[in-house]
Amino acid sequence: xxxxxxxxxxxxxxxxxxxxxxxxxxxxxxxxxxxxxxxxxxxxxxxxxxxxxxxxxxxxxxxxxxxxxxxxxxxxxxxxxxxxxxxxxxxxxxxxxxxxxxxxxxxxxxxxxxxxxxxxxxxxxxxxxxxxxxxxxxxxxxxxxxxxxxxxxxxxxxxxxxxxxxxxxxxxxxxxxxxxxxxxxxxxxxxxxxxxxxxxxxxxxxxxxxxxxxxxxxxxxxxxxxxxxxxxxxxxxxxxxxxxxxxxxxxxxxxxxxxxxxxxxxxxxxxxxxxxxxxxxxxxxxxxxxxxxxxxxxxxxxxxxxxxxxxxxxxxxxxxxxxxxxxxxxxxxxxxxxxxxxxxxxxxxxxxxxxxxxxxxxxxxxxxxxxxxxxxxxxxxxxxxxxxxxxxxxxxxxxxxxxxxxxxxxxxxxxxxxxxxxxxxxxxxxxxxxxxxxxxxxxxxxxxxxxxxxxxxxxxxxxxxxxxxxxxxxxxxxxxxxxxxxxxxxxxxxxxxxxxxxxxxxxxxxxxxxxxxxxxxxxxxxxxx
Numbered sequence: 392x393x394x395x396x397x398x399x400x401x402x403x404x405x406x407x408x409x410x411x412x413x414x415x416x417x418x419x420x421x422x423x424x425x426x427x428x429x430x431x432x433x434x435x436x437x438x439x440x441x442x443x444x445x446x447x448x449x450x451x452x453x454x455x456x457x458x459x460x461x462x463x464x465x466x467x468x469x470x471x472x473x474x475x476x477x478x479x480x481x482x483x484x485x486x487x488x489x490x491x492x493x494x495x496x497x498x499x500x501x502x503x504x505x506x507x508x509x510x511x512x513x514x515x516x517x518x519x520x521x522x523x524x525x526x527x528x529x530x531x532x533x534x535x536x537x538x539x540x541x542x543x544x545x546x547x548x549x550x551x552x553x554x555x556x557x558x559x560x561x562x563x564x565x566x567x568x569x570x571x572x573x574x575x576x577x578x579x580x581x582x583x584x585x586x587x588x589x590x591x592x593x594x595x596x597x598x599x600x601x602x603x604x605x606x607x608x609x610x611x612x613x614x615x616x617x618x619x620x621x622x623x624x625x626x627x628x629x630x631x632x633x634x635x636x637x638x639x640x641x642x643x644x645x646x647x648x649x650x651x652x653x654x655x656x657x658x659x660x661x662x663x664x665x666x667x668x669x670x671x672x673x674x675x676x677x678x679x680x681x682x683x684x685x686x687x688x689x690x691x692x693x694x695x696x697x698x699x700x701x702x703x704x705x706x707x708x709x710x711x712x713x714x715x716x717x718x719x720x721x722x723x724x725x726x727x728x729x730x731x732x733x734x735x736x737x738x739x740x741x742x743x744x745x746x747x748x749x750x751x752x753x754x755x756x757x758x759x760x761x762x763x764x765x766x767x768x769x770x771x772x773x774x775x776x777x778x779x780x781x782x783x784x785x786x787x788x789x790x791x792x793x794x795x796x797x798x799x800x801x802x803x804x805x806x807x808x809x810x811x812x813x814x815x816x817x818x819x820x821x822x823x824x825x826x827x828x829x830x831x832x833x834x835x836x837x838x839x840x841x842x843x844x845x846x847x848x849x850x851x852x853x854x855x856x857x858x859x860x861x862x863x864x865x866x867x868x869x870x871x872x873x874x875x876x877x878x879x880x881x882x883x884x885x886x887x888x889x890x891x892x893x894x895x896x897x898x899x900x901x902x903x904x905x906x907x908x909x910x911x912x913x914x915x916x917x918x919x920x
Contacts, residue, residue, distance in 0.1 A: 396840050402593035402817050404878030405913075412597040413616065417623035422446045422597075423804055424795070425611055425627035427604045427641065430460035431584050431784055433633035435791030435811070437598065438591035440631075442814055443795070443806040447596040448625055449588075450614060452603035453706070454884050455877075456584035459635050460784065461888055462708075462741025464654065464682055464694055467492055467501050467575030467785045469536075469543075471529040472678060481766050482532055488786045489575045490538035496788070497816045499825055499839030500583055503543050504576030505667040507557050508680075509725050512565040514672055519570070521677065522670075523548070526572045546572040557667040562727045571667070576684075578836045580784060581888040585877050586816040587787075593817065600878060607632060607641050609774040618880075629798040632778040633791075635744040636704050642778050645770065648747035649704060653714035654694030656737030656894050661730055662691055671725050681721040687833070689862050690895070693718050693730075700742060710738040737895040746781040769797045777801065788812065817841070833864055838872075845872045859905035860898060865890040870909035882906040 416422070424440040426433050429451035437449035451457065470485030492501045510519050526546035533543050547570075554569035555561060577583055588598050601617040611626040632641050639645040659665070662683070669683035684692040696714045715738060723729035746768050767782030767790045779794040792809040799806045818839025820828075828835050830842035838845050848868040849856035855868040873879040873889035885906040887893035892902045 396844055398841060398844065398876050399589070399593045399817050401595070402589040403876040404589060404592055404598055405875060406878075406880055408592075409599060409601075409878065409880075413599050413602065416448050416597055416599065416625055417614065417616075419626075421611075421626040421628060422448045423627070423806075424448075424629050424631060424798060425450070425625055426631045426633055427451075427607065427612065428458075428632070428634035428637075429455050429584070429588060429598065429600065430458050430633065430635055431456070431580070431587065431787035432460075432635070432779055432782065432790045432794070433631075434584050434587040434591060434598075435787045436631050436633055436779070436794050437596045438587055438594065438814075439788075439791045439795045439809050439811050440798075440806070441591050441594035441596040442810050443799075443808075445799075445804060445806050447591070448599060448627070449591065449596055450599045450602040450604055450612075450625070452601070452617060454600050454880070454888055455588050455598075456581035456888050457706075458637075459741045459744065460584050461581040462652070462654075462739050463577075463580045463784045464652075464684060464692070465577045465580050465686075466504070466682075466684070467577055468783070469529055469532055469574055470785075471525055471532070471574075474525065474528050474532070476678070478766065483535060484789060485783075485785050486532040486536035486538070488789055490533075490536045490542070491788065491812050492785075493542050493575050494538065495813055495815065495819075496811070497583065497586065497819055498822060499818050499820065499836060500578045500586065500816075501575050502578075502836070503573050504684075505544075505557070506572050506574065506670050506682075507549065507554055507667045508570040508572070508670040508672070509554055509558065509561050510567045510569055511562070511725055513674060513724055518672065518677070522672075523570055525678075526570060529572065543573045543575075546570065557665075558669055559664060560662045560726050560728070562725060570670075572670075575785075576668075577784075579891060581891075582837060583784075583816075585889065586818060589817045589877065590814070598878065601880065604634075604641060607776050609776065628804060629802040630776045631794050631798055632776055633794065635780070636742045638744065638778050638780050640704075642770075642772050642776050644772065645778055645780065646747040647780060648745050649700040649742040650745055651698045651700050651708060651714070651740050651742055652695040653698075653710050653718065653738060653740040654692045655715060655718050655735050656739070657691045657693060657730060657734055658736055659685065659689050659691055661734050662726075665691065669725070671721055673721055674724065681718055683722065686891075688864050688891070690736075690891075693722055696740075704742065708740040708742055710740045714738075714740070736897070739894055743783070744780050767793070769793050771797060771801055775801055834869075837869075845869060848872060860892070860901045863892060863898060863902075865892055865902075867905055867909065870906055871912060874909050874913040879910075881910065885909065 470482030834842035
């Protein structure tokens with residue numbers, strides 16, 4: 392590709408577009424569908440409804456991917472864990488949706504990730520055989536989902552030498568080999584949500600961040616503009632509540648049992664080169680692993696926990712020291728040189744919105760959150776508000792489709808079937824087309840066929856194509872692009888979601904000036920228009 396490809400028409404999100412569309416929506420004509428929540432599922436519902444030809448407004452009290460959708464393991468799972476617990480339908484659905492993302496809708500954002508399960512003295516022969524059977528079953532899931540072998544290679548056994556080659560940081564004493572498996576890996580979960588939202592906008596959806604839903608009803612919602620404090624009404628024929636762990640605060644009768652998943656952030660040099668990720672078995676558990684996830688940006692994530700959260704739900708969960716200690720202990724069980732507490736440069740936690748259906752939900756007999764099904768549910772309140780909860784990032788598209796199907800049927804909207812299983816997201820293209828894009832590979836994996844347009848921002852000022860801080864690859868051009876085309880409104884949007892600089896507090900502080908310059912540059916250009 393020799394020229395910079397401009398954004399898909401209508402897909403650019405900006406402060407100016409938000410202001411204009413908010414003014415047109417509040418107190419304006421009735422829309423067919425109002426979606427509350429702009430995580431993966433909410434943005435997916437907005438896209439699904441808009442792609443069916445319905446008029447759509449979608450609001451979030453904060454930013455795109457502000458909640459759970461930016462705190463995942465950045466993996467698109469094939470459902471292996473659910474096979475072990477006999478949730479065959481969830482496992483198959485996960486494998487199908489993984490294939491949809493990798494081969495049709497977002498091949499620029501999702502690619503194959505190898506994982507090594509090291510066979511250390513802590514892994515018995517029986518556990519090794521069970522894990523190998525699981526990986527083979529996972530490959531059968533891939534086949535049943537019709538995902539090509541070229542997309543996801545077959546699992547295989549590794550010698551001790553091969554295992555050390557893929558994970559040099561492993562302890563050699565007692566290492567008898569490893570098991571190699573493959574799964575889908577996201578470049579970035581928040582970038583996926585941004586792509587979904589922009590694709591929805593290209594189909595006519597009004598994507599309105601910093602707009603809080605105060606009260607939902609059968610005819611719409613009372614909202615507040617969080618930037619101005621002004622309140623008003625958005626009228627809608629159908630309302631979809633996709634607010635995740637906060638869903639129960641908007642609709643009576645929804646019981647959410649949040650589960651905290653914590654990840655650590657390490658500098659890559661602490662673990663050395665990692666051509667593959669790691670599955671590290673949790674002692675005493677038969678089907679639970681700590682994941683080591685190299686990011687390719689000088690960082691490695693280590694996660695994750697599965698702990699119930701009681702009480703009020705915070706906007707941004709704190710990471711307790713007990714979670715950090717647990718992850719370091721499990722990681723240390725396989726490393727030659729254990730990671731110390733001081734080596735942890737950042738940490739983040741997300742809350743899974745698990746639907747609590749247990750009869751003893753309010754007693755001490757409630758099940759562990761690790762045991763609660765990851766099935767999603769679509770519930771309709773007596774006044775017709777549709778709520779979608781549960782599930783996981785991998786299956787966001789199916790969850791969105793089911794929610795819109797229910798809204799269409801309940802409110803007798805005129806709309807055809809969902810087209811989103813074959814609808815490419817902004818930036819998507821075939822592997823051959825992505826391979827021919829004239830831009831650095833890292834940009835292509837984040838922006839797809841739009842990568843040359845991001846690169847072109849530095850044509851007049853080469854400094855824009857330089858990293859905004861040492862040791863991290865994000866450039867000033869990427870921050871500028873996020874303000875112009877991805878709806879970033881402030882420094883937190885830029886550093887904590889459009890890029891992941893903010894996961895390391897010291898890096899965030901060092902990049903604040905660059906973020907402010909990008910915001911000021913766009914603001915000055917708007918003032919000149």
